[in-house]
Amino acid sequence: MxxxxxxxxxxxxxxxxxxxxxxxxxxxxxxxxxxxxxxxxxxxxxxxxxxxxxxxxxxxxxxxxxxxxxxxxxxxxxxxxxxxxxxxxxxxxxxxxxxxxxxxxxxxxxxGDGLFTAYNHEPNWQLAHDVLAPAFSRDAMAGYHPMMLAVAGRLTDHWDRQLAAGRAVDVPGDMTKLTLETIARTGFGHDFGSFERDRLHPFVTAMVGTLTYAQRLNTVPAPLAPLLLRRASRRNDADIAHLNRTVDDLVRARRHFGGGEGDLLDRMLETAHPETGERLSPENVRRQVITFLVAGHETTSGALSFALHYLSQHPETAARARAEVDRVWGDTPEPDYDQVAKLRYVRRVLDESLRLWPxxxxxxxxxxxxxxxxxxxxxxxxxxxxxxxxxxHRDPEVWGADAERFDPDRFDAKAVRGRAPHTFKPFGTGARACIGRQFALHEATLVLGLLLRRYELRADPGYRLRVTERLTLMPEGLRLHLDRRTAPTPAAAADSGAPVTVPDAPASAPRCPVHGAGD
Incomplete structure (x- = not known):
């Protein structure tokens, strides 16, 4: 580098x-x-x-x-x-x-020098990358799948309770709970108890605080930041201290009680570099854990939230995706790891959402x-x-004059083959691209499939997409109403080879998805 x-x-x-x-x-x-x-x-x-x-x-x-x-x-x-x-x-x-x-x-x-924030000349990036890359192999991913299902079950239990009470669901808040619990359990054997809380876990509050402060620093002259952001700086120091305490407690418990069986934390603590024999220092372990807990859930929760927004706004797309889930998964209570990759149209919905709002x-x-x-x-x-x-992702020379329009078929196999490389980059590029991108895509596709199979999604007619920024992007104030679906008929579930025929959506005029006007 x-x-x-x-x-x-x-x-x-x-x-x-x-x-x-x-x-x-x-x-x-x-x-x-x-x-x-x-x-x-x-x-x-x-x-x-x-x-x-x-x-x-x-x-x-x-x-x-x-x-x-x-x-x-x-x-x-x-x-x-x-x-x-x-x-x-x-x-x-x-x-x-x-x-x-x-x-x-x-x-x-x-x-610090965690995977996301390390400078190119800092040696811990390559050390951590080489030590942790096997944790995202296919076999490792298949091992995480049952835990992803278990956390998704906690989400649907929560949504069932909201539905029974006649309440709309808080999509960004609940997706944040889901993705935090998923990375915490699969990577670090920890349960934050997010769905048992009325409010977001304090770790999430502290994380959002640090992300927001990092963005605010870019909006003031550096010499004046200590004066203009004095109170915010004190809050940020407290947020960082909370993140550090949380992770230190998590690592201390692992060292004392053991466990992990090859998860991310186990690799950070026990695995040496295969060639040099080097190990991550305790300080770097803390930084890597914070990096994975923050980056491992913040962006995925946003991707799921945007996808659910577009599904609620485009019932014909939701119907087509739901038909695919019914056909591929049938009445299997819990899809296995390989069945998730077969949801090709659901994955297109996710990709198109990431195109418009990476x-x-x-x-x-x-x-x-x-x-x-x-x-x-x-x-x-x-x-x-x-x-x-x-x-x-909106370059009209690549995506056409209707690049603002939501259209998952931009990602069918023929369309993808026809595009030049390096035109779709939601996870960055090159050697420093997101190490956990396959983890995020599997988790998000699984969750979308489970939610589509279980619920009909109804948008608030008065809602217009607003995007909040804290270094990452997230829909603001997105709430959806739910209707519980009946299970697919056994005959439909058994007909796994039948094509899904859903009328194509009429092409709409290009429309900006934020505030209904050019952004």
Missing amino acids: AETSTETTGAGGDELPRGFRSAERGWPELHRIPHPPHRIPLLGDVLGVDRRTPVQDSLRFARMLGPVFRRKAFGNEFVFVWGARLAADLADESRFAKHVGLGIANLRPVA TAPAFAREARQDTVLAGEHPMRRGAWTLVLTPML
Whole structure:
């Protein structure tokens, strides 16, 4: 991996975090890249910007300025890329590597050199990756499947109680409970008791606090942050302390009582690198556990929430997905591991939801050496750019003029084969892409299948999708009404080879899924 710069000064003279470069220092022809109108000296492009929605503001600027553009804030210039050709070039691992910057660097006080937040030159990334990769093999995944089913059963028990009481369900809240319990049980043998609580577990509250604070740090000048965010900084310190205490207690219990049988924590504590014999240090174990507990549930809960929103808004899609579940699973009480992968249309629903709203909405890439991006934009070694994933997934040259429209058939096999590589990147790219992506996809497909088989989903007619941002993306205020389905008939369940025929949805005019207008 290329080593990042260790001491860099931004255009405004302020010292930047380790591994973080001002774009002005690495883009020799930055003046050729468009920026928003009405730039203000010193402050930059702050007019008309909502600090609570920086990603959605960037989408608005992207539509205005094109596939590569720049924004300036408090003396630092950032280059954004979303054109498919540019993103494909950035995926070249021989010339570009992951860059840790923006909100990701702000998470280092809690996650340190964990897999997600490690700088490329830090040795613990490769050590942890090599030690933990076998935990995501097919055999390991099959071993997690029964625990995923058990946690999903707790969700459906909770939803059955809400249905019986005539209450709508809190989709983001319940998906967060589900995915936290899943990663905690499968990875660390721990039960947070989320479904037995009226409110989110304090670990989740602390996690959301650290993510929100990391994003807020990007909205104020670095020298003024201690003054402007004094109270928030104290809360963040308390949140980090709570996360550390929770994980330390979890690790202490494992060391004392044993168990795990090869799960993630067992590997972190007991497994040496197969070639060097190195082991993870106690401090790094803590950082990896926090990384997996946070990243292992936050993005998956968002993906499930967006998918359930789109299913409730598109009854013809839900009917087609439900028919597939009935056909493939029949009346089997609990599908086995291999049956989940057979839900190809359900997986398309998930992929299309991740296309429109990838819950990790950006990833940064830096030049390993002096190079020219896509033959047009010179970049010096260490210069970096931010790939704006929701706009990459909306590039009309790839996805068509109706790219804003929800259409799972964009992911049928023929359509996927016909697209250029590197146009769909919900899990990042290259060697530093999400190590747990197959875990997340299996879990989410399983849960969608179970919920579709059990319930009819009814949207609130007055709800319009709003997206909340805390480094990750999540639908805000999404509640659904449920109707309990009757079980499929034995004859229908037995006819596992029959095709599913559902009328195609009429094509609708492109419509922005946020607030019903261009975002």
